[in-house]
Amino acid sequence: MCAIALSLAYPVREYIAQRQEIADLQHKQAVAREQVDELAQHKRRLSDRSYIEREARRRLHYCMPDEKCYIVLDGGDGTGRTPAAGGPANRPPWYETLWRSVETADRDR
Template identity: 50%
Template sequence: MAKRPQLTGRAAVLAVVVCAIAMSLAYPIREYVAQRRQIVQLEQQKARELAAIRALEEERSRLQDPGYIKRQARERLFYCDPGQKCYVVMNDQPPQGKKGTAGEKKAARPPWYQTLWESVEAADTGKGTKAAEAKG
């Protein structure tokens, strides 16, 4: 009894055909997946843009209300109606959390052009600048 070969001609042809079909389908499937991903991204972008449009429409409707405009003018620009007395209270104390008082002065810093000129002169003479000498 003769042994049959494990790989027959028909099986080889079938394997080649299956590989050819798989290779021919690989590119279209990859493009399909890429297009689906792009569609999802575009839908997300559309949702963000629609939310922005809704917010702008709400802002527009608020700006068409004369009461809102008056309120904003009073709050932001300190406007008053004619004949009305308005007061602005100035705070004598600095806000909490800020260091220093109004009487303290920061260390005087020379203007940038003076620092630049001193560095040019120092490079010419081979010496350091006043700022560099003060740091060192």
């Protein structure tokens, strides 16, 4: 009886380990499918011209040639709230930093 139990212990253990591995792989596959769906949705958004224009206006402060745009510099972060006193200093937009580095490089020449 003990010999039969010992001879079956290894195959049963391997079966359980394989079932666990299959469950893990199925979970990883489901996560990967969700990521693919999210990326496909993002790709569809990027093919929409109005989405691209909206993002250019929001992120880069881009204005269309026939528009007149204004940027209000009130020290806020665009949410209508004022920054807390003693908080971290606001960083300038990336294009201001780029332009300052270009000006500094021109002066150093």
